[in-house]
Amino acid sequence: MTSTPQTTPRERAARGFLRAFGTEAQRLSRAPARVNLIGEHTDYNEGFAMPCAIDRDTVVAAAPRDDDVVEVLACDIGESLGRFRVGDAADVSGSPQWLRYVQGMVAVLKAQGLAVGGAQLAIAGNVPQGAGLSSSASLEMAVGQALAALNGWQLAPKAMALAGQKAENVYAGCQCGVLDQMSSALGVDGHALLLDCRSLDVQPIPLPEGTAVLVIDSKIQRGLVDSEYNLRRQQCEAAAAGLGVKALRDVDDALWSRRGGELDLVVRRRARHIISDSRRCELMAVAMARGDLREMGRLMRESHWSMRDDFEITVPAIDALAARVQDVIGDAGGARMTGGGFGGCVIALAPVGLVDEVRSAVAMDYRSPDGREAEVHVCAASGGAGVLA
Structure with missing residues (x-):
């Protein structure tokens, strides 16, 4: 809202x-x-x-x-x-x-x-x-x-x-x-x-000191109920069944090497994204705990590429927006699409000193397919739901 x-x-x-x-x-x-x-x-x-x-x-x-x-x-x-x-x-x-x-x-x-x-x-x-x-x-x-x-x-x-x-x-x-x-x-x-x-x-993990959380609204709306979200879930369930596991969480390297090739090509790519992105989360936690923005950025970039190429939930304008923000941040952080896909926002983690440069680059170089400018929100990590005084 x-x-x-x-x-x-x-x-x-x-x-x-x-x-x-x-x-x-x-x-x-x-x-x-x-x-x-x-x-x-x-x-x-x-x-x-x-x-x-x-x-x-x-x-x-x-x-x-x-x-x-x-x-x-x-x-x-x-x-x-x-x-x-x-x-x-x-x-x-x-x-x-x-x-x-x-x-x-x-x-x-x-x-x-x-x-x-x-x-x-x-x-x-x-x-x-x-x-x-x-x-x-x-x-x-x-x-x-x-x-x-x-x-x-x-x-x-x-x-x-x-x-x-x-x-x-x-x-x-x-x-x-x-x-x-x-x-x-x-x-x-x-x-x-x-x-x-x-x-x-x-497990709560503190964000590195001096890190800005930038949420960049592409102005490309997507409704999960009307998108291919439910189809992606069905494809993941098909992959788990084909590999003989309860969920893709249970796929290790040995099982993937042995049986991954048996899956339908599209279903195999969907599964590869899930398996790799879940592992990236664990690596991200380690990098964040030691304040390693360079490694965090690398993982975020790989995650975006995986969503784009294997899970196929990005759109060209989102790819361009994430790439432009990444160009500004360089190796000092990362940018990727966030959310269920088919539109929405790019999330970027970057040193606070780069916020204005990111804003300027987005304003100058990005427009949504219907011609609108993106909106850059500088956010803070918040406490959870509750009753207000």
């Missing part, structure tokens, strides 16, 4: 709530977006990924109702108003896409035996939609925190993340892994997260 520069998501959510419902909100919750530094599409293959939550948020202003009706104001989508009953939340057939995420969270949490009553919710954010920063997971986690606060229960961050993943899989129609929700729920200020997508263990 996008913002106007004059107001914060918190202000817009609170003011929208007052306009729509005629009273002040009783609770405010927020959840961050995330950017994935490396490890793309590895989550549903039970591999490793390295995201970090960023200081772009979705905020929910909330108050309880005395019945089972949930009213939802989308402040950033023309102040659209949605309405459903708690007992009917699972029926999303007639709902706009944005409302399905809210209904999904209500349905999943209620099915887990948690108390979910009627509510009034106003939602605002400054997470660009369709840019690969996971506005959907940010929305799910903020809604989950609001429902917990209104109904007097708590849910562990990992459990909330899994609830958000299920809401997105079942009710929003995107077969995503749990990377996005885990990042939003468990973010740590100043740190990236090495996420083991099988065990769901999370």
Whole structure:
């Protein structure tokens, strides 16, 4: 969800709530977006990924109702108003896409035996939609925190993340892994997260001092539900089945050498990306811990090439944007596409002294296919979802 520069998501959510419902909100919750530094599409293959939550948020202003009706104001989508009953939340057939995420969270949490009553919710954010920063997971986690606060229960961050993943899989129609929700729920200020997508263990790793996190919005929107995201997941599952393993996480060098050539050519390339990118995450964690931006940059470049050539989820304009940013950074950092693919953002890690040069190069040399300039966001690694004072 996008913002106007004059107001914060918190202000817009609170003011929208007052306009729509005629009273002040009783609770405010927020959840961050995330950017994935490396490890793309590895989550549903039970591999490793390295995201970090960023200081772009979705905020929910909330108050309880005395019945089972949930009213939802989308402040950033023309102040659209949605309405459903708690007992009917699972029926999303007639709902706009944005409302399905809210209904999904209500349905999943209620099915887990948690108390979910009627509510009034106003939602605002400054997470660009369709840019690969996971506005959907940010929305799910903020809604989950609001429902917990209104109904007097708590849910562990990992459990909330899994609830958000299920809401997105079942009710929003995107077969995503749990990377996005885990990042939003468990973010740590100043740190990236090495996420083991099988065990769901999370290891916070501090970003090197003096490193800028640049998120460059290409202005090429992509909708994961409408893209080939689900097809890529099917191809990865086919590769795992062909290799006789539970998930591509389980493929070692010996197995790949012995049986990789038996796979269909396209499926083999898809698997090669997943296997190599998961390993790059572990190497990235080592390099980051020792502050080695040169090695981190090398891994990021290789990851982009793998997404481009083996997984085929980049587009020419994104390739050009990542290459131009890399030209400016040189060996002092790295740039790659981030997110599910087919548009979205480029993530770059670079010394803070190069930020202005990157901005200038992007402004001068890049336009989206429809002629728009990219937007460069200088972000900070953020803490995870929670209730605001």
